[in-house]
Amino acid sequence: MPQNSTPPRFHVLAKPSGATCNLACSYCFFLDKELLYPSSNFRMPEETLEAYIKQLIESHRSSEVTVAWQGGEPTLMGVEFYRKAIEYQEKYRKPGMTFENTMQTNGTLLDDEWCEFFKANNFLIGLSLDGPRHLHDIHRVDKGGAPSFDKVMRGLRLLQKHGVEYNILVTVNRITGDYPTEIYRFLRDEVGTSWIQFIPVIERMNPGGLNLVQEGEQVSSRSVRPEQFGRFLIQVFDEWVYNDVGSVYVQTFEAALRNWLNMPSSGMCVFEKTCGYGLALEHNGDLYSCDHFVEPNYLLGNIKQEHMLELIGSDTQFKFGQDKYDSLPNYCLECPVLFACNGECPKNRFIKTPDGEPGLNYLCAGYKAFFQRVDEPMKIMAMLLRSNRPASDVMRILTSTQEEVIRAFKNTKSEEHCPCGSGLFFRQCHGWKHSTRRQRRKAASIGQPRPPARAVMPK
Numbered sequence: 356m357p358q359n360s361t362p363p364r365f366h367v368l369a370k371p372s373g374a375t376c377n378l379a380c381s382y383c384f385f386l387d388k389e390l391l392y393p394s395s396n397f398r399m400p401e402e403t404l405e406a407y408i409k410q411l412i413e414s415h416r417s418s419e420v421t422v423a424w425q426g427g428e429p430t431l432m433g434v435e436f437y438r439k440a441i442e443y444q445e446k447y448r449k450p451g452m453t454f455e456n457t458m459q460t461n462g463t464l465l466d467d468e469w470c471e472f473f474k475a476n477n478f479l480i481g482l483s484l485d486g487p488r489h490l491h492d493i494h495r496v497d498k499g500g501a502p503s504f505d506k507v508m509r510g511l512r513l514l515q516k517h518g519v520e521y522n523i524l525v526t527v528n529r530i531t532g533d534y535p536t537e538i539y540r541f542l543r544d545e546v547g548t549s550w551i552q553f554i555p556v557i558e559r560m561n562p563g564g565l566n567l568v569q570e571g572e573q574v575s576s577r578s579v580r581p582e583q584f585g586r587f588l589i590q591v592f593d594e595w596v597y598n599d600v601g602s603v604y605v606q607t608f609e610a611a612l613r614n615w616l617n618m619p620s621s622g623m624c625v626f627e628k629t630c631g632y633g634l635a636l637e638h639n640g641d642l643y644s645c646d647h648f649v650e651p652n653y654l655l656g657n658i659k660q661e662h663m664l665e666l667i668g669s670d671t672q673f674k675f676g677q678d679k680y681d682s683l684p685n686y687c688l689e690c691p692v693l694f695a696c697n698g699e700c701p702k703n704r705f706i707k708t709p710d711g712e713p714g715l716n717y718l719c720a721g722y723k724a725f726f727q728r729v730d731e732p733m734k735i736m737a738m739l740l741r742s743n744r745p746a747s748d749v750m751r752i753l754t755s756t757q758e759e760v761i762r763a764f765k766n767t768k769s770e771e772h773c774p775c776g777s778g779l780f781f782r783q784c785h786g787w788k789h790s791t792r793r794q795r796r797k798a799a800s801i802g803q804p805r806p807p808a809r810a811v812m813p814k
């Protein structure tokens with residue numbers, strides 16, 4: 356086995372129940388993946404589970420192994436499946452090896468038994484919650500269109516009651532993208548979380564409305580707009596950098612700071628120079644290059660026929676990861692924030708640069724604005740850390756200039772550039788206001804079951 360050609364660090368997201376889910380969130384890019392396995396029951400057989408755990412352990416050169424469970428909805432497998440997984444981890448454990456099991460769940464099926472199991476086995480749970488009820492329930496509904504907020508909050512409180520480690524994963528779509536501060540404050544103050552991930556919803560629409568294979572430039576009407584996502588991150592950042600540095604961890608901000616510190620890894624694959632270290636394992640043992648490329652063209656093989664080590668160390672997978680850098684358009688190569696953005700995820704690189712070169716990231720305008728806005732505070736935090744001072748001192752430093760900033764906002768006209776440094780017009784950034792038309796549209800869509808997505812060209 357080519358042990359030396361496997362990357363020193365990698366992780367596999369296992370999907371033991373495939374794409375199946377008890378909810379039917381209208382923006383979920385994974386639900387259409389059921390079509391890849393037309394006659395499957397979408398349950399990982401025990402021999403595949405054993406082969407997976409055994410090979411995962413054999414493939415690792417480090418003593419720390421992450422075992423990541425995802426879906427679809429992984430709790431559909433039932434808790435006994437995961438008890439078996441822990442048994443196999445013990446059976447094949449190498450001396451000195453430690454495991455971290457993680458699970459991404461919608462939380463609606465959790466009960467005391469699940470939470471006792473998570474606590475006893477040190478699981479880290481990622482819970483999907485899109486904000487307060489009126490925002491979460493717009494898209495996160497069950498197959499009959501019923502809202503899921505109450506069930507998710509019940510699951511959350513159970514995790515908290517049992518002392519299970521968790522973080523919150525928030526998807527940002529075209530409606531919730533207009534409520535950054537409200538969502539952030541809800542998570543911090545009412546949910547009581549200290550770890551948050553924001554994931555942009557970008558649904559590419561193929562002819563026929565499915566997104567089984569990613570093609571073309573059209574995105575659904577649910578997809579967040581590029582500038583909107585930039586403004587979302589900027590406004591959350593503003594709330595965080597004046598109040599919560601050191602007490603609330605926002606994954607995007609942590610990754611940015613690591614890049615400003617010039618650390619070897621940002622901790623988020625989308626902001627790395629190359630990728631290919633985060634693979635996806637389907638319920639039947641099929642291994643794909645990445646969770647975002649569970650598509651026939653990115654199938655590396657099946658672990659029951661070929662050892663995971665061979666597949667991860669293959670030339671195909673190496674090229675997949677290298678292509679992230681090699682396919683950057685010149686526009687990115689000349690970009691002042693390339694060191695922080697790295698062109699983001701290749702799955703989102705489907706628009707053209709201003710001079711017509713293909714392969715620019717759909718979110719470029721938003722990321723550029725965000726990284727430009729955070730440049731100064733990031734430099735201050737990096738300087739503090741390099742001087743062995745806590746990054747949280749940035750709050751005191753910035754507060755002394757806060758009044759000047761507020762005065763600058765008051766005196767800026769909508770068509771002028773925003774004084775925050777994002778490079779956006781003031782009306783697109785800190786001068787942006789909710790429109791009543793948008794509010795009405797949002798209210799009308801609450802509780803609607805899986806509305807068909809309208810395809811729109813990216814702006």
Ligand code: SF4
Nearest residue numbers: 624625630631645700
């Ligand atoms: S394709 Fe995107 S999500 Fe997948 S590993 Fe690369 S950057 Fe990460």
Ligand code: SF4
Nearest residue numbers: 687690696698719723
């Ligand atoms: S901000 Fe835009 S131009 Fe700059 S690296 Fe990112 S995607 Fe490329």
